[in-house]
Amino acid sequence: MTLPLVVGVDGSEAGLWAADWATDEAALHGLELRIVHASLWERYEGPVFTHSDEVPAERALAQDIVGRAAERARQRNPGVKITVDIIPDDAEAALLREARRAAAVVTGCRGRGPITGALLGSVSRSLATHASSPVVVVRGTLHNRQGANGRIVLGVGDAASSTAAIRFAFREAEARRCALDAVRAWRRPAHKPPAHPLLAGDAAHHYEDQTPALLDDALRDAEQEHPHVLTHRVTAEGPAHHVLLTYSATADLLVLGAPRRHPPFALPLGRVAHAALQHADCPVAVVPQRAAPHPEAAQ
Template identity: 55%
Template sequence: MGLPLVVGVDGSEPSMRAVDWAAEEAALRGVPLRLVYASLWERYEGAALARDLGRTSEQILADKIVDTAAKRAQRREANVKISTEVLPEEPVAALLHAGRNASALVLGTRGRGGIAELLLGSVSLAVAARADCPVIVLRGNGGRVGLDQRIVLGVGEDTSPDVVRFAFQEAADRYSTLHAVRAWRRPAHEPTDHPLPAGEPAHYHEQHAAELLETALRDAAAEHPSVKVRRRTVEGAAGNVLVEASAGADLLVVGAHRRRGHFGLQFGRVAHMVLHHAACPVAVVPQPA
């Protein structure tokens, strides 16, 4: 049995939907499910006081949250092995720690759009930017794991083989069609106010994008001959193209290079945009810098 699938729970409805999704995903992968709740009750009460008083209200709440989540997951998928853990850490630190021994992390999002989304989705964003394993954020309606789904893979200039293989494996597990999408743009000095005929620069850039897409998919496609693949090249900004492609999809897979900026570890604009605006769950797969 492989590494567990880890889902972060906090008692909120978005996190409970993440539990549902993760239970089905674990069943498809044939891996255990681990439910993690980050609690700071020991820091608030003090370790000595906690020992004197026994179980604090915070500890009781934490146990109730993971117990409720575990029962919900078991009802969803009775054959999945489920474990729970309450960690006395900040949510981001706890999830990053759990992700070091996980096949993937699954998180809900409390975003409601606009500024609220930026604030309430901060844990998901921070974990996706720094985790050692793939992070799946339940955007949109939360999606539903199952068969006959549509998996979308965003292929960029430097998308790594690990990202492509992850998408192919997700499609294989679901017997799904993989839609591989590559955005392309003509250089700024070329006219954009009307389509150019075949043979002109626009056609060259589109053809080049198609060739790069084919090269990126070749090895993983050979490893998964049963996966049906549809290839698309679309003119436009990559973030916009992938957000549009996410409509009606069940999972969007993108790669993310981690880089260090003024505010710590960050990832690029495309991953950031789809995490905020995609209409379906988003899998962010880490790739080498």
Template identity: 50%
Template structure:
């Protein structure tokens, strides 16, 4: 992402060993194992980043703080915050690590991208960014982020607005069909409203509008908007964002509405 957008990359490893070690007397000249491990992680990550993108400015640091607190603080002034998906074992495809989930649910200042899914999606082989369009007054920031990503990747943007027909119509043959058409037309109108201004700012991006009843198609990145409620604490992920974070087969970006 940093290389595509020609931005500097800051690699952060949060570790509390400095806090605990600094408060205890030292009885040996040997460096603590935690310090050695933290410095190895930072050095190897920086080397890997430079190998992948020699032209990108890379700064790697170890921060003496809790991982979630450190990453949320690092998000101040960042274009995006990127974390891995660290589920383990038989439920790896369903669960996020606690750090990824907490950061995604609490970061208010910039988009949070969780890198997960199949290798072909992570490597950008689908040639498509998908943005889920929610309510018109909350979707603009997510749409602009998705357009920027699609432009940087040189790929198509698929804007998706999902709808649901009534589950228990009084007349299954007539009411369901007419209601479905009404829901579909309403969803299409929301798409047009949200996309009109943003698409004009990125005329080189091919945008495909999709109104459907069901999940979005395969993608290299799924972008979803979310609203952080002032005065509320804890995780603030809507049902769609929460489910996508756990089950999507590609990287997921949650973009706070501004």
């Protein structure tokens, strides 16, 4: 069964940006687009009005939010199949539940007003930390959100957190027929390491020299599966979050991996993903990589 692409909307401009991006993405991959709005009022107040023909203001607002997003999506691409739903729950719980049966979950980077904006930011971070499907936070300039650069940037980290992200990035690049920049940062050691009999010269050169080989190993399988994707290997010295934020300025999508463990042993969102969700100049996809179960979980 093909899973839908889910987008959460809240009536904000950022939510409409997310709906626009999700519409284009659904059309690109031939997916159904599911537009959802979470409203706690639906849980606590909705049944009181079942005997009345009058639509309460809160219900009317929720209907207007999903209705406007759906109409905007239909105008943007009439060929995309669209469903809408108003979920009686808070946004975080609703979208985490939606992620269990979604190809990906798309959300905006902020909500309506300063208070709601902070709340939506927490929802985005929670999704990126806990969701079982890829999460795309739509942010950045209009130029970048519309895919005008013809380039996806993939942050390649450890194998434990990158494999699923690499596959996701290559599928996106192939569907968009765009180039893929696979970026791996490296750092000079903070302290001079002790001399090693097999290492000659400056130790920093060893770190620099081994980075291309690590990229080759990480990308080998995906390149064989997607031979038509034009891949550029990029190695750069510096903190990974600084390097990737720089490359996000001319990217249509930044793809990062995030390790997952089985509940209740959740792993915190890493520094790189956290910085990207806050500051990237383009949409950010955080792709979960399932880690081995925590030893205590088997007991």
